[in-house]
Amino acid sequence: MEAINIIIRGAFIDNMVFAYFLGMCSFLAVSKKVSTALGLGAAVIFVLTITVPMNWLLQEYVLREGALTWLGADFATVDLTFLQFIMFIAIIAAMVQLVEMVVEKVSPSLYGALGIFLPLIAVNCSILGGSLFMVQRDYTIIEATSFGFGSGVGFFLAIVALAAIREKLKYSNVPDGLKGLGITMFITGLMGIAFKAFIGMTL
Amino acid sequence: MSTETLEQEVVVKEPAEPLLSKRRKKFITDPLNEDNPITIQVLGICSALAVTVKMEPTLVMSISVVFVIVFSNLIISLIRNLVPNRVRIIVQLAIIATLVTLVSEVLKAYYYDMYKVLGAFVGLIITNCIVMGRLEAFAMGNKPYDSILDGLGSGFGYAWIILAVAFFRELFGSGSVFDFKVFEAIGLNVTNNGLMVDSIGAFMVLGIIIWVQRTKNGYVEHS
Numbered sequence: 288m289e290a291i292n293i294i295i296r297g298a299f300i301d302n303m304v305f306a307y308f309l310g311m312c313s314f315l316a317v318s319k320k321v322s323t324a325l326g327l328g329a330a331v332i333f334v335l336t337i338t339v340p341m342n343w344l345l346q347e348y349v350l351r352e353g354a355l356t357w358l359g360a361d362f363a364t365v366d367l368t369f370l371q372f373i374m375f376i377a378i379i380a381a382m383v384q385l386v387e388m389v390v391e392k393v394s395p396s397l398y399g400a401l402g403i404f405l406p407l408i409a410v411n412c413s414i415l416g417g418s419l420f421m422v423q424r425d426y427t428i429i430e431a432t433s434f435g436f437g438s439g440v441g442f443f444l445a446i447v448a449l450a451a452i453r454e455k456l457k458y459s460n461v462p463d464g465l466k467g468l469g470i471t472m473f474i475t476g477l478m479g480i481a482f483k484a485f486i487g488m489t490l
Numbered sequence: 491m492s493t494e495t496l497e498q499e500v501v502v503k504e505p506a507e508p509l510l511s512k513r514r515k516k517f518i519t520d521p522l523n524e525d526n527p528i529t530i531q532v533l534g535i536c537s538a539l540a541v542t543v544k545m546e547p548t549l550v551m552s553i554s555v556v557f558v559i560v561f562s563n564l565i566i567s568l569i570r571n572l573v574p575n576r577v578r579i580i581v582q583l584a585i586i587a588t589l590v591t592l593v594s595e596v597l598k599a600y601y602y603d604m605y606k607v608l609g610a611f612v613g614l615i616i617t618n619c620i621v622m623g624r625l626e627a628f629a630m631g632n633k634p635y636d637s638i639l640d641g642l643g644s645g646f647g648y649a650w651i652i653l654a655v656a657f658f659r660e661l662f663g664s665g666s667v668f669d670f671k672v673f674e675a676i677g678l679n680v681t682n683n684g685l686m687v688d689s690i691g692a693f694m695v696l697g698i699i700i701w702v703q704r705t706k707n708g709y710v711e712h713s
Contacts, residue, residue: 467711
């Protein structure tokens with residue numbers, strides 16, 4: 288039950304894009320067409336659901352203070368937290384590479400559809416942000432997995448919705464200075480207000 | 491043969507470029523306005539907006555980002571001829587992550603309150619697109635000193651935009667600047683706008699700044 292709650296929270300209330308501004312770069316750059324937005328959104332869900340639990344294991348059994356106790360009592364005071372950033376980004380880059388290779392082998396059509404987005408995900412803030420928030424909030428592994436999935440779904444919803452609006456926006460008469468990024472910021476703000484409606488929703 | 495000797499002669503004759511020649515000044519001034527990383531290039535918005543509720547964390551964030559950009563630019567530029575092209579992304583990420591770890595440990599040691607406020611967002615400098623973007627676009631193909639100037643320019647271009655966003659958000663959201671109650675001090679009774687403290691305010695303020703700046707520069711984005 289807690290897990291479902293976390294998925295709902297991650298997708299709607301604590302939405303990666305509207306509440307924490309994470310993944311804004313790709314959110315703004317890849318939201319010109321719905322079809323590409325769908326591809327990127329799917330890839331983000333996929334990678335977040337894998338990397339957050341992976342990094343949870345890393346944090347729990349290697350990095351946390353006293354996490355190395357399983358190696359012997361001598362290691363009980365070892366604290367490797369300062370390696371957190373490097374290890375997390377390495378895991379993410381490695382997982383993205385792995386996912387890319389697997390997808391290429393198993394489903395060439397999906398690989399073609401995702402194209403350049405898969406490697407780009409390694410430097411998407413929402414992926415690293417997901418792992419860092421997971422550490423901050425002391426999740427268990429089940430909660431961490433559902434948090435990763437929920438955040439991915441949140442990003443997916445946000446980017447597809449924005450892409451749909453921007454496709455319609457092509458036919459509007461926007462002032463010159465506002466074209467492109469400017470008007471997109473306003474739309475994102477308005478969408479953020481809409482997502483505020485989910486505050487306080489629990490199961 | 492003859493062309494080679496000619497080229498060498500030209501190189502010898504050319505006087506050393508002054509430390510702040512016109513070309514080099516452009517590295518610093520361009521990103522401040524005409525080629526701003528946030529408003530024109532649309533980079534680094536990810537970790538920028540979340541910390542702009544108050545001026546103080548924003549200032550710390552700007553200093554950290556300038557530090558990381560300048561030094562990663564310098565290091566990459568020094569080793570640019572040693573790094574094989576295929577593994578350059580990993581090398582860049584490793585260097586950025588090391589510098590960010592440094593920033594985060596220094597903050598934790600000397601400025602723990604701020605470390606708590608910024609939280610995960612210090613770590614997210616790693617995935618700040620400006621840093622990666624400058625490494626890829628500039629430091630991989632230019633000399634160390636030029637790369638430092640370029641890093642400074644991009645860093646300040648980023649800093650003044652997020653400081654401007656933070657100024658308006660703190661002024662209208664909390665009625666203060668650097669925690670100094672401005673409206674109370676001059677005797678005005680202004681109600682705080684809750685929207686400004688919220689993430690929505692950040693989008694709106696940045697949208698307006700982009701609008702004003704692009705109109706002033708006459709920059710139009712063609713989609």
